[in-house]
Amino acid sequence: MNTPFFKYGLFGDDVSLVIAFVIGIGFGFFLERAGFGNGRKLAAQFYFNDLTVFKVMFTAIITAMVGIYYLSVIGWMDLSLVYLNPTYIVPQTIGGLLLGFGFVIGGYCPGTSCVSAVTGKIDGMVYLLGIVVGIFIFGEIFPLVSNFYNSTPMGQITLSQLFNIPYGILVFAVVMMAIGGFAAAEWAEKKLGNKIVEP
Amino acid sequence: MKNFFPKLSLNKKLALLAFILGLIAIFAGNPYRGSSVTLDTKELSLIVDKTVDHVSAEELADWIIQGKSDFKLLDLRTEKEFNEYHIPSAELVPLAELNQYPLLRNEKIVLYSEGGIHSAQAWMLLRANGYKAVYMLFGGLEEWADKILFPKLAQNATPEQTTAFEKMKEVSKFFGGSPQVGGATEEVSSKKPMPKLEMPTGGSAPTAGKKKKKEGC
Numbered sequence: 001m002n003t004p005f006f007k008y009g010l011f012g013d014d015v016s017l018v019i020a021f022v023i024g025i026g027f028g029f030f031l032e033r034a035g036f037g038n039g040r041k042l043a044a045q046f047y048f049n050d051l052t053v054f055k056v057m058f059t060a061i062i063t064a065m066v067g068i069y070y071l072s073v074i075g076w077m078d079l080s081l082v083y084l085n086p087t088y089i090v091p092q093t094i095g096g097l098l099l100g101f102g103f104v105i106g107g108y109c110p111g112t113s114c115v116s117a118v119t120g121k122i123d124g125m126v127y128l129l130g131i132v133v134g135i136f137i138f139g140e141i142f143p144l145v146s147n148f149y150n151s152t153p154m155g156q157i158t159l160s161q162l163f164n165i166p167y168g169i170l171v172f173a174v175v176m177m178a179i180g181g182f183a184a185a186e187w188a189e190k191k192l193g194n195k196i197v198e199p
Numbered sequence: 200m201k202n203f204f205p206k207l208s209l210n211k212k213l214a215l216l217a218f219i220l221g222l223i224a225i226f227a228g229n230p231y232r233g234s235s236v237t238l239d240t241k242e243l244s245l246i247v248d249k250t251v252d253h254v255s256a257e258e259l260a261d262w263i264i265q266g267k268s269d270f271k272l273l274d275l276r277t278e279k280e281f282n283e284y285h286i287p288s289a290e291l292v293p294l295a296e297l298n299q300y301p302l303l304r305n306e307k308i309v310l311y312s313e314g315g316i317h318s319a320q321a322w323m324l325l326r327a328n329g330y331k332a333v334y335m336l337f338g339g340l341e342e343w344a345d346k347i348l349f350p351k352l353a354q355n356a357t358p359e360q361t362t363a364f365e366k367m368k369e370v371s372k373f374f375g376g377s378p379q380v381g382g383a384t385e386e387v388s389s390k391k392p393m394p395k396l397e398m399p400t401g402g403s404a405p406t407a408g409k410k411k412k413k414e415g416c
Contacts, residue, residue: 066220072230079230080304081331156303167231168224175221179214 028115037115039107039123046104048192051185062178069171084156091149106130243326252322253337254309256346260370263287270307273300275317276340286311286336286343287374297321304330311336311343348376 011019034056035041044050071077103109108116108127116124142149160167207215246252262270263286274281274289281291292300294317302308308330310318318335325333336343345351350371352364368378 062217066217066224069224069230070220070227073227078304078329078331080329083305166225167229168227171224172221175217175224179218182210182214 027111028118031112031115032119036112037119037121037124039116039121039127042109042112043104043107048188051189054185055182058178058181062175065171065174069167084158086156087154088150088152089154090152252334254334255337256343257370259286259309259336259343260347260374264370264373270309271302272309272311273297273321275310275312275321280313284340286340294321297324298328302330305332306330307332307334309334309336312339314339314341347371347374349379350376351379 031037035052036056041050042053045053068077068079068082072079099109106113106123106127108124110131113124113127113131117128118124138145154162160170204212204215259272272286272289273292274285275292275294275297276285277293278291281289285291289311302325308325310321310325310333312318312321315335315338318339322333322335338345346367348371350364350367352361356364364378371378
């Protein structure tokens with residue numbers, strides 16, 4: 001079997017929405033169980049109190065990367081069928097920075113704000129409202145910013161293609177980055193994290 | 200050394216596992232498949248047999264009207280024919296240039312030609328090349344013209360047929376076609392004027408005098 005299933009008509013629009021719903025609920029559930037429904041815990045990573053978010057995200061990245069890599073190498077999965085988001089380097093960098101600022105200020109990223117809102121936290125609901133208002137404003141002014149939005153296109157490019165290094169070496173490099181990151185995170189939590197007492 | 204591994208914490212065990220997998224990855228090669236392909240003939244014949252490799256003219260018209268953009272429509276005819284008429288949103292790709300044409304393997308691709316032969320050949324080429332979501336317009340452009348641009352209603356049509364025809368009329372008008380009612384026509388001509396290329400705008404039907412029916416009823 002190959003991914004993705006939806007495009008090849010293995011199931012239709014209705015079923016795909018049901019599947020998206022189930023995956024979304026699962027995602028939200030695990031975010032909540034990891035404590036990501038709490039804005040304090042999420043913001044704590046920026047003060048090096050608690051780097052759980054960093055560790056969880058990096059774990060997810062290398063688990064997915066190693067899994068996809070080996071499944072493709074042994075031929076169980078066709079990587080060329082997996083959709084790659086096209087890169088627009090300048091607008092995406094600015095978008096990333098905006099998201100980062102919002103994350104520090106508000107204490108949530110979009111996904112975790114939903115989790116927080118449905119678990120009844122008022123700051124999560126306010127944050128979610130902000131997202132909706134932001135989407136609306138963006139939608140309304142899109143004609144004005146669409147030139148910038150589509151600027152500096154680089155196509156569907158991967159790091160491996162960009163730097164012309166083999167995929168295997170990139171996999172190894174990212175794994176080493178993750179292990180180094182985990183060690184640094186533990187060290188930072190011990191060394192710097194005690195200054196602020198978590199409520 | 201014997202007790203080395205069990206003594207590690209779970210985190211360190213997982214980190215060690217990741218390290219080993221990363222190390223092997225250096226030598227494991229490219230996850231993307233090269234140019235060699237394997238053709239699952241049984242799978243292909245099953246697909247052909249079940250006719251899931253087809254998109255009917257009505258379906259395609261529906262997609263275009265709905266403004267779906269999750270598929271690429273490729274016109275395999277010559278440039279001259281393409282310039283005369285093509286289905287809205289189609290891209291011209293002569294069969295010989297299909298291999299060089301930038302297509303993604305995860306894209307839904309719909310092929311059409313005048314009849315069905317060229318699109319069937321192109322379908323095979325693309326399938327063999329690892330494109331999974333390739334479809335042919337059933338009956339090609341001829342069927343598109345019959346069903347969408349110039350749908351016909353027989354004089355002795357049943358009420359169901361009439362209702363279906365009323366629906367098709369709207370679709371046909373969207374594509375600038377001209378639905379036809381009634382059976383007999385004085386002249387039998389195989390050439391119908393194709394609609395103008397500016398469509399779909401809604402209301403630009405060709406002049407009524409030129410309408411000809413292909414078959415008698």
